[in-house]
Amino acid sequence: MNQQIDxxxxxxxxxxAREPVPERFTKLLEQLRQQEQKxxxxxxxxSPEDDDQ
Amino acid sequence: xxxxADPREELIEHLPAMRAFAMSLxxxxxxxxxxxxxxxxxxxxxxDHFQTGTNLRAWLFTILRNTYYxxxxxxxxxxxxxxxxxxxxxxxxxxHDGHLVMSDFREAFAQLTDEQREVxxxxxxxxxxxxxxxxxxxxxxxxxKSRTNRARKRLAxxxxxxxxxxxxxxxAATLAVVQGNPAA
Numbered sequence: 503m504n505q506q507i508d509x510x511x512x513x514x515x516x517x518x519a520r521e522p523v524p525e526r527f528t529k530l531l532e533q534l535r536q537q538e539q540k541x542x543x544x545x546x547x548x549s550p551e552d553d554d555q
Numbered sequence: 556x557x558x559x560a561d562p563r564e565e566l567i568e569h570l571p572a573m574r575a576f577a578m579s580l581x582x583x584x585x586x587x588x589x590x591x592x593x594x595x596x597x598x599x600x601x602x603d604h605f606q607t608g609t610n611l612r613a614w615l616f617t618i619l620r621n622t623y624y625x626x627x628x629x630x631x632x633x634x635x636x637x638x639x640x641x642x643x644x645x646x647x648x649x650x651h652d653g654h655l656v657m658s659d660f661r662e663a664f665a666q667l668t669d670e671q672r673e674v675x676x677x678x679x680x681x682x683x684x685x686x687x688x689x690x691x692x693x694x695x696x697x698x699x700k701s702r703t704n705r706a707r708k709r710l711a712x713x714x715x716x717x718x719x720x721x722x723x724x725x726x727a728a729t730l731a732v733v734q735g736n737p738a739a
Contacts, residue, residue: 507675507679511676512679520571521571522571526592527592528567531595534595535563
């Protein structure tokens with residue numbers, strides 16, 4: 503029975519883990535990378551608008 | 556620097572699993588994604604501490620679950636019920652027609668304690684060793700073993716499963732368990 507429980511858990515989990523990663527996270531990673539490249543970037547910048555480069 | 560890949564570049568490969576793990580802890584997709592976001596930001600600031608060659612997923616999962624227990628669980632302020640006794644007493648027995656209703660597994664899983672859901676995902680679904688899971692959860696190996704056994708037993712009890720009942724569910728049913736979606 504433990505095996506059955508684990509099999510089903512794994513199926514559920516694998517299905518959930520096949521969902522595509524939302525853009526929110528790819529953007530976040532991009533931001534983090536950019537911050538690292540520009541250590542002096544003003545992090546107090548509260549402007550909601552980003553410059554398009 | 557070594558030739559090995561920067562773990563920062565590998566983080567994205569673990570995001571789907573992190574979301575699935577976060578979903579099973581929070582049982583709420585919005586909270587799960589907030590939790591994943593917090594985890595990414597924390598991890599990014601701590602990558603200097605990551606030892607190349609060790610298990611990146613385990614490292615990320617550790618940050619995720621620590622963030623969950625330190626921030627998210629407090630927000631929910633639910634009644635603590637370490638052994639799931641109260642949840643069991645509060646649950647209604649599902650109509651038992653000899654078939655496992657798909658919602659049974661989902662409901663049963665959701666009634667487990669945070670620690671029980673966590674250990675079932677880590678050991679049962681992800682396949683981490685008891686030793687790895689113990690390290691990730693900051694507790695003894697024996698604790699993880701007994702917690703895993705109790706969680707499986709509790710899940711079977713909640714589903715009113717006997718030894719010879721089979722656990723036959725649709726994909727939609729099993730998907731709902733980890734996603735924590737209400738039955739559609």
